[in-house]
Amino acid sequence: AQSVTQLGSHVSVSEGALVLLRCNYSSSVPPYLFWYVQYPNQGLQLLLKYTTGATLVKGINGFEAEFKKSETSFHLTKPSAHMSDAAEYFCAVSDSGANSKLTFGKGITLSVRP
Amino acid sequence: NAGVTQTPKFQVLKTGQSMTLQCAQDMNHNSMYWYRQDPGMGLRLIYYSASEGTTDKGEVPNGYNVSRLNKREFSLRLESAAPSQTSVYFCASSVQANTIYFGEGSWLTVV
Numbered sequence: 001a002q003s004v005t006q007l008g009s010h011v012s013v014s015e016g017a018l019v020l021l022r023c024n025y026s027s028s029v030p031p032y033l034f035w036y037v038q039y040p041n042q043g044l045q046l047l048l049k050y051t052t053g054a055t056l057v058k059g060i061n062g063f064e065a066e067f068k069k070s071e072t073s074f075h076l077t078k079p080s081a082h083m084s085d086a087a088e089y090f091c092a093v094s095d096s097g098a099n100s101k102l103t104f105g106k107g108i109t110l111s112v113r114p
Numbered sequence: 115n116a117g118v119t120q121t122p123k124f125q126v127l128k129t130g131q132s133m134t135l136q137c138a139q140d141m142n143h144n145s146m147y148w149y150r151q152d153p154g155m156g157l158r159l160i161y162y163s164a165s166e167g168t169t170d171k172g173e174v175p176n177g178y179n180v181s182r183l184n185k186r187e188f189s190l191r192l193e194s195a196a197p198s199q200t201s202v203y204f205c206a207s208s209v210q211a212n213t214i215y216f217g218e219g220s221w222l223t224v225v
Binding site: 009034036041042043044045046049090101102103104105106107 | 118147149154155156157158159162172204213214215216217218219
């Protein structure tokens with residue numbers, strides 16, 4: 001079985017500060033890893049994903065994440081936060097099987113202070 | 115390009131009533147999913163369908179039924195709604211699990 005741990009439920013940063021959202025996963029097979037963002041009253045939008053290859057993955061809106069197998073982590077970062085980054089962020093894991101499914105973490109709410 | 119479309123967007127039900135959430139995708143995806151989202155719980159998989167004609171239980175299937183009507187449509191039915199089913203429901207589709215596309219959500223309140 002796969003699982004995702006997102007420690008904490010809320011992160012607050014100042015505009016222009018570094019954003020770091022942590023994600024650790026558990027998987028018995030090589031994982032596919034995802035970060036999704038959800039703005040209020042909307043569906044989930046894919047930020048970035050790791051399947052195979054380069055372990056540093058760049059996504060939309062200036063976000064990136066690094067797959068670290070030894071640490072079973074896939075933390076999301078952005079060098080400089082913008083007010084529009086305020087949203088809920090979900091890390092998710094799946095495998096590469098034909099009938100694989102996404103397992104989500106509980107989500108982290110990011111607030112950005114002026 | 116509509117992507118994943120789900121209806122209705124908002125619904126209030128009385129305990130014991132039944133209803134069906136409809137979902138359709140126009141991306142020719144084989145796999146479709148129903149998730150529920152509750153505060154502090156993330157998204158939990160209710161049912162999924164790997165292909166037309168097949169459905170499987172997810173993490174929280176009790177109280178729900180699904181129908182994969184054809185490749186495009188995947189409906190979720192609540193036969194006898196309970197207050198514990200008050201939630202936001204998301205339909206999604208994918209080519210396997212490599213990138214899942216979500217609908218806009220359906221807000222359901224059971225009173």
